[in-house]
Amino acid sequence: MSAKKEDPRAIRSKRILKESLIALLIESQDIQQLTVKKVTEKAELNRATFYLHYIDMTDLLKQVVYDIFDDLSEQLVPSVTLEKMDVDEQLLVFLDYFYQHRKYLSVLFEQQGFQKKLHNFIIELVQKRRDLKKRAIKDVILSEDIIAASILGILMWWIRDGKHYSSEYIAEQLSVLMISR
Numbered sequence: 001m002s003a004k005k006e007d008p009r010a011i012r013s014k015r016i017l018k019e020s021l022i023a024l025l026i027e028s029q030d031i032q033q034l035t036v037k038k039v040t041e042k043a044e045l046n047r048a049t050f051y052l053h054y055i056d057m058t059d060l061l062k063q064v065v066y067d068i069f070d071d072l073s074e075q076l077v078p079s080v081t082l083e084k085m086d087v088d089e090q091l092l093v094f095l096d097y098f099y100q101h102r103k104y105l106s107v108l109f110e111q112q113g114f115q116k117k118l119h120n121f122i123i124e125l126v127q128k129r130r131d132l133k134k135r136a137i138k139d140v141i142l143s144e145d146i147i148a149a150s151i152l153g154i155l156m157w158w159i160r161d162g163k164h165y166s167s168e169y170i171a172e173q174l175s176v177l178m179i180s181r
Helices: 006-026 037-044 046-055 057-081 087-100 101-106 112-133 145-159 167-180
Strands: none
Touching: 006 037, 006 057, 006 101, 006 145, 037 046, 037 057, 037 087, 037 145, 057 087, 057 101, 057 112, 087 167, 101 145, 112 145, 145 167
């Protein structure tokens, strides 16, 4: 039995609500200021439409975060599995995504849940890369947790305070940091 296709109007409404949330995040830079009323006004939709698709603002935010990680995965997984793509190129793809979306990602970085999810996402990327390179455990100097925490800290600093540095520069710096595998 095939899965039921979602109504195009529902898809459109969800997309508009998510885009409105992101636009408001960029404008106000404060998640606490977001309300269903503000999002629906920005989206030019009514509250009933909002509640048809989402339980509350937390649910909408969670869906936006899931979309971010789906998008990141879509962009990064092919580069991680290509052995011929070097680590610097992979880092650049990763960093370019964050730089491109920095205005609202900087707000999301303030959320503990987002940080945790990003930390775990980076761990998975490191593990995939190590599996691809078939590194023996004895060859690994730094744990995935240490690498992920380091990258996360650098990302947060870069998006908040170091925006004047290019993706290429940050990728070079991370590459030097990760030389110890």
